[in-house]
Structures are given as C-alpha cells and as structure tokens.
Amino acid sequence: MQVTMTVNGDEVTREIEGHLLLVHFLRDHLALTGTHWGCDTSNCGTCVVWMDGEPVKSCTVLAAMAGGHDIRTVEGLEREGRLDPVQQGFMECHGLQCGFCTPGMMMTARALLDRNKEPSEQEIREALSGQICRCTGYTTIVRSIQWAAAEEAGTRTARGAESFGHRQIRRGGLDRAEADDRGEGPELSRRHICLPARP
Amino acid sequence: MQVPAPFEYERATSVDQAIGLLDRLGDTARLIAGGHSLLPMMKLRLANFEYLIDINDLAGELGHITVEPGQIRIGALTRHRELLESAVLAETFPIFADAERVIADPVVRNRGTIGGSLCQADPSEDLSAVCTTLGASCVIQGAGGRRVVTMEEFHRGPYETAVGDAEMLIEVRFPVRPYGSSAYEKVERRAGDWAVVSAGAAVWLADSASTDTDTDTGAAGGAGAIGGARPVIAGARVGLAAVGPNTTGLPEISRALRGLPPSEELYERAGTIAAASCEPVTDRRGSADYKRHLAKELTVRALRRSVARAQQARTNGGTHSSTGNGAGHRTGHGNGHPQGD
Known part of the structure; x- marks a missing residue:
C-alpha cells in the first residue's frame, strides 16, 4: 500500500506493507536514524516522535496510521542550523551518557516546554515517566530541560542557567577555553559541562 | 525484531x-x-x-465527552489524555483524573482510548474499574442497530467482551446523581505499571432528616453536617481491579452502606467485604494475602475520599454533579492541540 505523510515539514510518499511500524518507516525507509528503536513494547520511550504535535511511541504506531499526519522527529528539532534550546540544554548539562534514550527524551521535553514554559521538577519527571534512561542519568536530563526552560525564559527575563546553581567544570585547574587554547581535550572543551554547585 | x-x-x-x-x-x-x-x-x-x-x-463521531441531564456520554475514541484533562469530568467524576494520572504514561495516554481499554478487557485495567465503579453502560452498535449493556454484561471474562465480531463499542454512558463524588486508589510497583490492586469508589449522599447531634466521624471533618443534619449514604459503589477475572463491582458493599451515615467504621466494614469478596492470585506483583490487604485498605481510602469530596463540593456550593448547564456540551479535542486523527 502507499502512504503519504509529512515528516519534518517535507511530504514523503512510500510503498509500504500494512504491518510496518512507524519507527521502522522512519529509520529504514527514510534513513532518519535519529529516532531510536528500543524495547518494542511502548515502555522505554526512545522511539518517541510527534504526531500532529503530540509525542507518541513510534514502535506502537503503524506507518499506515501516520498517513496524512504531520510527523516530527528529533532531526526536525534543529532549525536553520540552530540547535533547539532543549538540544543545547542536553549538551550544556550532560543530559546524555550513552545517548540511546536522548532522542525520545528531547522530543518529550520539547512538547512539555511548548505546553508549560516553566515546569516544576515534578512536572518534568512526570512528563518523562514513560521513558527509560538505561544509564539512569535522570538527574542531568531533568537539569538539561530546566536549562532549556531558563534559556527560553531568558529571552524575556535574562534569567540564565546560573539560577539553577550550575557551575563550570574546571579540568586540571584550567578553564575550558584555556585548555582548548593549549590543545588539551578539545572535544570536551567545546562545551561547558554543568554540574550542580557545591553547597 | x-x-x-x-x-x-x-x-x-x-x-x-x-x-x-x-x-x-x-x-x-x-x-x-x-x-x-x-x-x-x-x-x-x-x-x-x-x-x-x-x-x-472517526474522532468526529466517537471522540467526545457530552454532558446531558442525568448522564455523561463519552465516545469510544476519547483518549486517556482527554479524560485526564476534562474539566467537566474533574468536577462530576474526579475518579477519572485519579485513575488517568496512574494509567501508563503521558505519551501512551496521548494515544490510548476508553473504548480500546474496555474492549481489551484486561482484569487489571484501571479504566474498566472506573467504569464498573460508576455503574456505566456500554453502547454497542452493529448492522442491526444499537444495544446498551451494563459493565457486568460487557466484560464476560478476561479479554472477552459482549462485542460481537460485526459490532463495535461506540459510547460509554455514566449516570449522574446529585450530591455525589468518587475516587480511585491504586498501588503499583513503579510509575506506569499495571495495578497490584486498585479500588474505585463512588458515593451519593442525602441529607438525613435525623437531628442526631453525634459528631460526624467521617474524614471530611463534618463538612457535610449542614443544618445539624448528618448526611447518609444514598448509594455507593466500589469496583476493584487486578483481584479477579474481571474488574469487579461489589454489590454487597452497596447494600451494606446504603442509608447509613458515613463513618470510619462503615468504611472498615466495606473494606472487609472487599477483601472477602475478591479472588486475587499470588504472582510477581504480590501475594494473594497482600492483595487482599490492599483491596481492603484501598477500598477504605477511596470511600473516605469520595465522601470527603462530596461534602466539600456541597460546602463550596458548586455545581457539583449538576448537569443543568445545558445538554450537548461537547469537549472533543479541545485542548488546542491539532489532532487530526
């Protein structure tokens, strides 16, 4: 059968079998491998994409069911070469370790912030309650989303991540920029990693 | 794969x-x-x-929450999230929000529907227990027309319903009575899991003609003791999930509570009936003994909270349980999120 849907703003049409799942359609037919395929049982949430603006678990939606609908994947978060604040927050606050859960976490987080500009930590945790981080890095995931919320609010109130008590990491007594200048740890020094301030 | x-x-x-x-x-x-x-x-x-x-x-036909005099009709394609966010359900049947908050997770709730939940007929399924508790009836449509069955008739056993091969569940109807409220209590092993045991309660109170001046021992702190008259339970229903082949309604509890003023002793009695009436089995989620204990304790808590809510709503003088705000009020996909399905 033929299916047509909008994926990240582009209309796509493909010949598929009725039993094809949306997650496999995105990964195998469209080569959009940012959406991960995890537990297959709608428990882990790494496959979360948006369908008409709402997060859904794409391992439990048929590609055929998405026909005529608007799908947005993690690849669609970036706009004109600029990272979404949620993506930036995950970089700033070490929101990922292995990265497997990250696409689903970020799609759910983006949807949450679109509905609720200033979610409490409890609201963030509830929103993510259908998603599993196998590295158990929930604390930094929550912090990343708080960073993104503050970043977005900052455009109005000039409130920054400092209000969440983050501090810049210093490695071997060197500031990141300094380390970068000396050619030490360039990968790590591209971004500042946020850790909670010591009491 | x-x-x-x-x-x-x-x-x-x-x-x-x-x-x-x-x-x-x-x-x-x-x-x-x-x-x-x-x-x-x-x-x-x-x-x-x-x-x-x-x-x-078919959301246009089947995705709706419609308030009518004496009843609320919910279309089979109404999604969990819509039930959770419905203001009219929060006011009339707070049991929905209690249960929906602990059904699966927010992403799953964006997709799952009330009709699908009922037709799956899983004995541990919370929305089925809600419908049982509220004394809902199910509208089944086939080529020959529509028929309406009670929840007891609808669920014939685990994963088995009264819906025939050429029929579909199109609507669930909930009777609304005045001076009532409801609550849901669930114990689960982790967020989003199936229930170890769940209990729902719905109560309808009535002002008693009695001038009995005993202190109301109900949890609401006597909020319902208007004009010196203690309210009595005009009707009560309790439904349990995960303790038998179906989400079970317990008519014996309804009989035991009817006509009596709400009290902790009465809730205890109802809980004891609940524990004695259910058929839990020992499995990974807990032992049969533990589940019986939960059936009792959760029944007590759900009844206590239902009565407190009914009295609170009365005290607040709200339009609680009133359906007089016009028939045909529809809340479909009304949360501002385009949902073309």
Whole structure:
C-alpha cells in the first residue's frame, strides 16, 4: 500500500506493507536514524516522535496510521542550523551518557516546554515517566530541560542557567577555553559541562 | 525484531462503514484505535488478524465527552489524555483524573482510548474499574442497530467482551446523581505499571432528616453536617481491579452502606467485604494475602475520599454533579492541540 505523510515539514510518499511500524518507516525507509528503536513494547520511550504535535511511541504506531499526519522527529528539532534550546540544554548539562534514550527524551521535553514554559521538577519527571534512561542519568536530563526552560525564559527575563546553581567544570585547574587554547581535550572543551554547585 | 504478522490495513471513514467492513470480514478483522494493547499482542503473536480497520479518523463521531441531564456520554475514541484533562469530568467524576494520572504514561495516554481499554478487557485495567465503579453502560452498535449493556454484561471474562465480531463499542454512558463524588486508589510497583490492586469508589449522599447531634466521624471533618443534619449514604459503589477475572463491582458493599451515615467504621466494614469478596492470585506483583490487604485498605481510602469530596463540593456550593448547564456540551479535542486523527 502507499502512504503519504509529512515528516519534518517535507511530504514523503512510500510503498509500504500494512504491518510496518512507524519507527521502522522512519529509520529504514527514510534513513532518519535519529529516532531510536528500543524495547518494542511502548515502555522505554526512545522511539518517541510527534504526531500532529503530540509525542507518541513510534514502535506502537503503524506507518499506515501516520498517513496524512504531520510527523516530527528529533532531526526536525534543529532549525536553520540552530540547535533547539532543549538540544543545547542536553549538551550544556550532560543530559546524555550513552545517548540511546536522548532522542525520545528531547522530543518529550520539547512538547512539555511548548505546553508549560516553566515546569516544576515534578512536572518534568512526570512528563518523562514513560521513558527509560538505561544509564539512569535522570538527574542531568531533568537539569538539561530546566536549562532549556531558563534559556527560553531568558529571552524575556535574562534569567540564565546560573539560577539553577550550575557551575563550570574546571579540568586540571584550567578553564575550558584555556585548555582548548593549549590543545588539551578539545572535544570536551567545546562545551561547558554543568554540574550542580557545591553547597 | 518484533513486528506484527502481515495484515491488510483499512481506514474507516464512518462508523457505519467500519461496521460494514467488520460484517464482511468477520473474525479475521479487528478495529484498531490507539493500538497500545492490540499491536503489542500482535507482535507477540497472542493475536493475529488478516485485516486491521483503523478508526482513528472517526474522532468526529466517537471522540467526545457530552454532558446531558442525568448522564455523561463519552465516545469510544476519547483518549486517556482527554479524560485526564476534562474539566467537566474533574468536577462530576474526579475518579477519572485519579485513575488517568496512574494509567501508563503521558505519551501512551496521548494515544490510548476508553473504548480500546474496555474492549481489551484486561482484569487489571484501571479504566474498566472506573467504569464498573460508576455503574456505566456500554453502547454497542452493529448492522442491526444499537444495544446498551451494563459493565457486568460487557466484560464476560478476561479479554472477552459482549462485542460481537460485526459490532463495535461506540459510547460509554455514566449516570449522574446529585450530591455525589468518587475516587480511585491504586498501588503499583513503579510509575506506569499495571495495578497490584486498585479500588474505585463512588458515593451519593442525602441529607438525613435525623437531628442526631453525634459528631460526624467521617474524614471530611463534618463538612457535610449542614443544618445539624448528618448526611447518609444514598448509594455507593466500589469496583476493584487486578483481584479477579474481571474488574469487579461489589454489590454487597452497596447494600451494606446504603442509608447509613458515613463513618470510619462503615468504611472498615466495606473494606472487609472487599477483601472477602475478591479472588486475587499470588504472582510477581504480590501475594494473594497482600492483595487482599490492599483491596481492603484501598477500598477504605477511596470511600473516605469520595465522601470527603462530596461534602466539600456541597460546602463550596458548586455545581457539583449538576448537569443543568445545558445538554450537548461537547469537549472533543479541545485542548488546542491539532489532532487530526
């Protein structure tokens, strides 16, 4: 059968079998491998994409069911070469370790912030309650989303991540920029990693 | 890789057309709505169908919460999230929000529907227990017309319902009575899990003519003791999930509570009946003894909270349980999020 849907703003049409799942359609037919395929049982949430603006678990939606609908994947978060604040927050606050859960976490987080500009930590945790981080890095995931919320609010109130008590990491007594200048740890020094301030 | 076995996909354009397809295809076909029960079962080969008929386009016909005098009608395609966010349900039947908050997770709740939950007929399913508690009735449509069955008739056993091969559940109806409220209590092992045990309660109070001046021992701190008269329980229902072959209503509790003023002793008595009436089995979620303990304790808590809410609503002088705000009030996909399915 033929299916047509909008994926990240582009209309796509493909010949598929009725039993094809949306997650496999995105990964195998469209080569959009940012959406991960995890537990297959709608428990882990790494496959979360948006369908008409709402997060859904794409391992439990048929590609055929998405026909005529608007799908947005993690690849669609970036706009004109600029990272979404949620993506930036995950970089700033070490929101990922292995990265497997990250696409689903970020799609759910983006949807949450679109509905609720200033979610409490409890609201963030509830929103993510259908998603599993196998590295158990929930604390930094929550912090990343708080960073993104503050970043977005900052455009109005000039409130920054400092209000969440983050501090810049210093490695071997060197500031990141300094380390970068000396050619030490360039990968790590591209971004500042946020850790909670010591009491 | 888990994928369902091959099948033909059809998309329904109306309820009548869907029923026509079911009529033609017989038991080789199944309706799919949210798909969060059916697709996992098909992946595991616990269910196999040659045809799936997608009814997600029928939100116009089947996705609604409609308030009428004396009842609320909920379309079968109404999603968990809509039930959770419905202001009219929060006011009339707070049991919905209690239960929906602990059904699966927010992403799954974006897809799953009330009709799908009831038709799955899982004995641990919370929304079925809510419907049982509220004394709901189910509207089933087939080629020959519609019929209405009670929840007791609807659920024939685990994963078995009264819906025939060429029929579909289109609506669930909930009777509304004045001076009432409801609550849901669930114990689960972790967020989003199936219940170890759940209990729902719904109560309707009435002002007693009695001038008995005893202190109201109910948890609401006597909030309902208006004009010196203690309220009595005009009607009460308790429903349990995960402790038997179906989500069970307990008429014995209804009989034991009727006509009596609410009190902790009364809730205890109801809890004891609940524990004695259910049939839990020992499994990974807990021992039968533990589940009986939960059935009792959760029944007590749900009744206590229902009575407190009913009295609170009365004290606040709200329009609680009133359906006088006009028939035909519809809340469909009214949360500002485009949802074309």
